[in-house]
Amino acid sequence: MNIDDINLAYKIRHALDEQLDHLPASTVDRLAAARAAAMARKKSDARAGFGWRGLGAFLAGPAVSRLAIAVPLLALVIGMGGFYEHEQQQQLAALADIDAAVLADELPLTAYLDPGFNAYLESQQRQQ
Amino acid sequence: MATDKELNDFLQNVERRAFKQAVYAVRKDESALDIVQDAMIKLAEKYGDKPAAELPMLFQRILQTTILDYFRREKVRNTWVSLFSGFGRGDGNDDDDFDILASLEAEQGSAAAESSADQVERTQTLRLIDDEVQKLPTRQREAFLMRYWQDMDVAETAAAMGCSEGSVKTHCSRATHALAAALQAKGITL
Numbered sequence: 001m002n003i004d005d006i007n008l009a010y011k012i013r014h015a016l017d018e019q020l021d022h023l024p025a026s027t028v029d030r031l032a033a034a035r036a037a038a039m040a041r042k043k044s045d046a047r048a049g050f051g052w053r054g055l056g057a058f059l060a061g062p063a064v065s066r067l068a069i070a071v072p073l074l075a076l077v078i079g080m081g082g083f084y085e086h087e088q089q090q091q092l093a094a095l096a097d098i099d100a101a102v103l104a105d106e107l108p109l110t111a112y113l114d115p116g117f118n119a120y121l122e123s124q125q126r127q128q
Numbered sequence: 129m130a131t132d133k134e135l136n137d138f139l140q141n142v143e144r145r146a147f148k149q150a151v152y153a154v155r156k157d158e159s160a161l162d163i164v165q166d167a168m169i170k171l172a173e174k175y176g177d178k179p180a181a182e183l184p185m186l187f188q189r190i191l192q193t194t195i196l197d198y199f200r201r202e203k204v205r206n207t208w209v210s211l212f213s214g215f216g217r218g219d220g221n222d223d224d225d226f227d228i229l230a231s232l233e234a235e236q237g238s239a240a241a242e243s244s245a246d247q248v249e250r251t252q253t254l255r256l257i258d259d260e261v262q263k264l265p266t267r268q269r270e271a272f273l274m275r276y277w278q279d280m281d282v283a284e285t286a287a288a289m290g291c292s293e294g295s296v297k298t299h300c301s302r303a304t305h306a307l308a309a310a311l312q313a314k315g316i317t318l
Contacts, residue, residue, distance in 0.1 A: 001297075001301050001304060005301065005304045005305070005308070008304055008307070008308050008318065009272070009275075009276040009300075009304050010276065011318035012257060012261070012276070012307060012318070013276045013277050015253070015254050015257045015258075015318065016145075016148070016257070016258070016261065016277055017277075018254060019148070019254050019258060020144045020145065020148065022251075023144060023147070027147065027157065028144075030161050030165075031143040031144065031147060031161070031164065032143075034143070034164060034165035034168050034169075035136065035139045035140060035143060035168060037165065037168070037169060038139060038165070038168035038169045038171065038172040038173075039132065039135065039136055039139075039172060041169055041172050041173050042132065042135060042172040042173070042176040043172065043173055043174060043175070043176035043177050
């Protein structure tokens with residue numbers, strides 16, 4: 001755009017601005033009311049979010065809402081801890097059973113490492 | 129973050145121009161007021177914590193989106209109205225009832241009461257300019273008003289319109305040439 005175009009644009013702007021002064025009073029009042037309504041609903045910085053601010057808002061909230069969140073959370077943690085403990089006990093018991101079976105067997109463990117013993121087992125299987 | 133005073137001052141500064149922008153688009157004062165109110169509330173609710181420097185671009189973007197939403201709602205409403213035209217013919221025909229000549233005549237009637245002939249002439253000139261701005265294609269009008277009326281730079285205008293900076297320059301140039309030609313044709317010199 002050349003200088004003449006820009007000058008024209010600003011003259012039009014001036015004309016449009018001039019018209020704004022002649023808006024009806026009812027329109028101006030309604031705009032002021034709309035602005036007041038918007039300001040009343042302005043987003044504040046103190047609104048709760050995630051992270052430490054959210055935690056702060058949670059702790060500062062009413063006791064009932066805190067309990068409503070804390071009790072199920074505590075039950076979940078206790079439940080997960082109990083399940084983990086139970087699984088550990090099950091694994092230990094299974095390992096103990098295997099150990100007991102191996103130790104109670106008449107055949108020594110080193111027999112399975114002997115190639116001749118393996119050949120004997122295979123021939124026995126073929127005969128059966 | 130914009131303080132309450134900064135946000136209030138910003139809204140006070142733009143509210144009248146935003147209203148006229150909405151009127152250019154929808155041609156109904158009441159609907160334009162609703163649109164501006166919605167845009168102001170959305171800005172305050174969702175972006176009230178943004179820096180004051182970002183408010184003009186955000187507000188323009190919200191305003192354009194709110195105007196688009198209005199047209200979408202009108203389209204849906206008009207579809208239903210046309211389906212049940214026998215029951216609600218009067219509801220959807222506000223646009224059809226709009227007569228620019230009738231409105232000019234009525235407003236000229238009030239202007240005629242003013243004492244000075246110069247004032248009447250000036251008022252008529254302003255009205256013709258207003259009319260020509262309204263006749264511009266939507267994107268050209270948006271770009272022109274944001275750049276030269278809302279004092280937004282090319283980058284801000286491009287961000288608000290969701291287009292490239294080159295497109296903004298093209299829209300502005302075409303709008304200015306169209307306005308110059310239209311005003312010259314009517315013998316208006318500024």
